Amino acid sequence: MHAEKMLLSGPKFKANPYPTYAWLRENAPVHCRVSRDGAARMWFLTRYEDVAAALRDAERFVKDVRTAMTPEERARAPEPPPLYRLLTHHMLNADGATHARLRGLVNQAFSARQVETLAPRLREIAEDLMAGVVGRGRMDYVHDFALPFSIAVIAELLGVPERDHSRFRAWSHILMAPSSDNARNVRKTERLQRVMVDFVRYLEELCAERRRAPRADLITRLLEAEEAGDRLSTEELYSMVLLLTIVGHETSVYLLANQTLTLLTHPAVLEAIRSDRSLIAPAIEEAIRFDGPVERATMRFAAEDICLHGQTIRRGDAVSLVLASAHRDERVYREPERYDLARGGPRHLGFGLGAHYCLGAPLARLEARVALETLLERLPDVQLAIPYEALRWQTNPIVRGPKTLPLRWRLPAMQL
Template identity: 40%
Template sequence: MTEDAVPAGELYTDGFAADPYPTFARLRTERPVCPVSSPRFDSWLITRFDDARAALTDPRLSKDLYGPGQHYLRIFGPNSEGLNRNMLNSDPPEHTRLRRVVSQAFAPRRIEALRPRVAQVVDHLIDKMLPQGQAELMHDFAIPLPMTVICELLGVPPQDHDRVLDWTQVIRTSGSTRRPPQEERAAVQEAQLRLHHYFADLVRAKRDDPADDIIGALIDAVDRDGTLSEAELVTTTFLLVFAGHQTTADFLGNAVLALLTHPEQLELLRATPQLLPAAIEELLRFDGPLPVASPRIATEDVEYQGVCIPQGSIVGVAINAANHDPAHFTDPDRLDLRRVRGPHLGFGHGVHYCLGVSLARMEAQIALAALLRRLPGLRLGVPVEEVRRLPAASPFRGLLELPVTFAA
């Protein structure tokens, strides 16, 4: 990494975790393509909208982390292959083959059929919170909602939901505990190992007792024409569980916090509920759960904004920085639920565009509508500066806790 890299002290602090957008604005203006140092790995960061959109489809920026360079070792560590070698970390034609098998399960028509069940889960969670007049919204609502939905889609037995949730939360909250780093790494590796063994066992069990769920469909793809290998079947299951709940949970927390800290926008949405679909897009643009797209590798020297990114470099596309680019969004740091909808990068772009976009939008619409309707007087339970967030080094932007109060 070059000497002029943006140091970790600028990007991985509590202040940056609380509000990264002033730093992103400075980088967009002064260093739109720059090397950065981080506690996890060094990389290059792209922050302007046009560059970000181009980079997300640039074939020179490979997603294949498990190829000859074995770049996953720098990013995920030596124990990651059993869970992370999947379509997220692959290029066409491998990505095309893997995604095709799963995409039918997430077709908009099939997802729409889930609407009554999602509404039922939402109401059940709110029913449990209502008598208390207060809640920790991440633990009580935002996390269990998408976890329940994706586990049911996949066919994870109800009695196992909590175990799977606990293991994924160890990975999600890595870096936020007070344990020594070595103990933290060991805990994450243990959770990864347990998840791998669990999904491998679940696949074997479903092979013996087939079911009409996504894992059953994946097993059928393996047995019918070898579309997936056994190892790919397990890693795909893990990807769907993690991706299917993590970003939606973090989005819900971010969205509620944004509304509670912008009361005029909250009241606008209460008074004009038909704004909700557009509001979700604006909330995603305003403070999305994936600040930087998953890593890419430069397969050759690549130039953006006159800056050469050397071959072999890890490249991060700063989605949240791009979504605040004033060249594309008027007054981008203002939350405006009436904003004329333009293209944002919150769901990605290109062949890696979010597979679960229909499910995520539906869950968000039902969840936010129900919270606003059923929790009158919803407000923060602590001063906003006391809201605990995921650490800045996390690949996700989300909340550890969101205490709220409301009329019981």
């Protein structure tokens, strides 16, 4: 295997990326890919300690590429178009004081205490979805449960009426879909523009309604959020809602799917959890380490020249932190290829570290817990409906999860 010829994408790779990442950890832990025109470089960090250190180091590994520029370079850089700003002008892509300001404003409206109050409603949503499929004897867990459950949860949190849930799902699907060639990029840009116009108009109407009649939802709290006399601008508010809509449910879909798939392929662990529900919490955390929904963290950029393992990452270079590889690092985990509820070693990095630690972690854990409890209660003999090898995987480089997850179970004799 040669690093320069290594493929880090495609169906075969996505079906099982772990052998490739193991080779990189051992032979090229700081691996560089150069664009076809030679103008851009992207570095992949694959060892746990390097990934964790980069996650913590918000000074040298920054989220906004403009932070890595000199004042002269920033002055020459073209202003991003309004569409791009709306897609990216949120705390996930901000650094330093800007990030702290945005996170401080949102923290007030997105507390762990507030998330926990959603638990009864999440159980109602999960029960309703399961009731719709339990009599069929089979379902696609991604499209029949995980996806509608996750979008309903984030829409419920935001205060989006149920009649508009499908629109939010459609917007998110378009915004997350990768493009592989220039023609498709053009078409995607045109489609993005149409979607964003619809999205902004919808938010304008929803925010105006909440100003007239505030409710106990996140849109209202974002409108009212204030920190030392500061408020979110309209652009920041819309961008924040877009961030929560996409990240708030896309990763949750594959957290639920991956944890279900992992447990169904480890029946002894699943039986242990059926007997002892206190094992649900460690099962969720180990599932995130073992085969989590975020394969690579969102992109960082080197704010200065950084020397690591004999390689020099130049200022401005893109840096990809490969969480899926870090979670299988033999240097920090004993038998990392094994799913183990008594797992020792450091905590997983699935929610990040440091300044950019995932604000939605409490909600993700709550969704995973409610979904798993509902599955255990309603489908006691559920199993995979196809061989594991027949699963098809998402091709988005950031996301890790199956496109579909066919399940089946026995129906009571009176229903046969």
